[in-house]
Amino acid sequence: MQTPGDAANAPTTDASPDDLHDLLRWAAGLLREAKLPSRPIGELERLAEQVRQPCVVAVVGRVKAGKSTFVNALLGDDLAQVGTTETTATINYFRYGTPDAELPVRCYWHSGHVTAESRAFLDRLQGNDIDTLRLATDIHHLEYLLPNPYLRDVTLVDTPGLAAVVDKHQQRTAEFMNLRDQLCERQHAETQRLSSEADAVIYVLGSVARASDAAFLEAFRDLTGGGSRAINAIGVLARIDVQPQILQQRHALVDRIARQLERELNAVYPISAGLQRALDTV
Ligand SMILES: Nc1nc2c(ncn2[C@@H]2O[C@H](COP(=O)(O)OP(=O)(O)O)[C@@H](O)[C@H]2O)c(=O)[nH]1
């Protein structure tokens, strides 16, 4: 039997992810030979497979914070629907792969079915009426396959946002309000699950400069359910171009937020995804 002291077989400490895969499988093999209980062996084998998968990075923040624009800027493409209301936005996964030309989107339904869908299907999710809401309520998440090299290592998840704002100016039926509440609850739960289970989380912080520090911190903790940890989370102060004052003071602003959230966020960066997309298209 090999032992960790066996120089020829000992894994080196500067292991790359692939080496880590081999190391974990090697350790599982040792445990199997030693006839140890199968549960930890299975766990090591599961971890070995996981290190070869792309990291899942969830983009989280309030409605209209600028998440989808940020995801589009990262991908250099306008795939994530921008400016959606909280009732029609879906959870979108962007994974590496080759999309089907006619049916580029995979829809994962709450029923457990998976279907291939067209762009026209996405248009049906743009309304703010009961039919759109019914459709959105049945969807667990959508998946886009893209041949973007960035996605080889990272799967991006765009989430709808957690603030449930009732549009008081519109007359809504009881069915509409019930469906809306159901959808908001589900999306809230799923976003909090993603925030805690994703490999890394990007918190998009919008319009924080106008809020008082206390109100901002309270909103952040409400958003994250207190689950953010600096080990795998960064903050992004988005839409800094919207107000000249914010643009000017962006460095002081992100420094202040980073100090206030030093246990929750590894770092905070000022960005303007809107400007980036505009530059990309000129
Ligand atoms: N000026 C400006 N507008 C932005 C920027 N990012 C997003 N927006 C706008 O803010 C609104 C909400 O953006 P969206 O990405 O849909 O927010 P989400 O709800 O968090 O996904 C849209 O009208 C965007 O065009 C930015 O960097 N600059």
Ligand SMILES: [Mg+2]
């Ligand atoms: Mg969005």
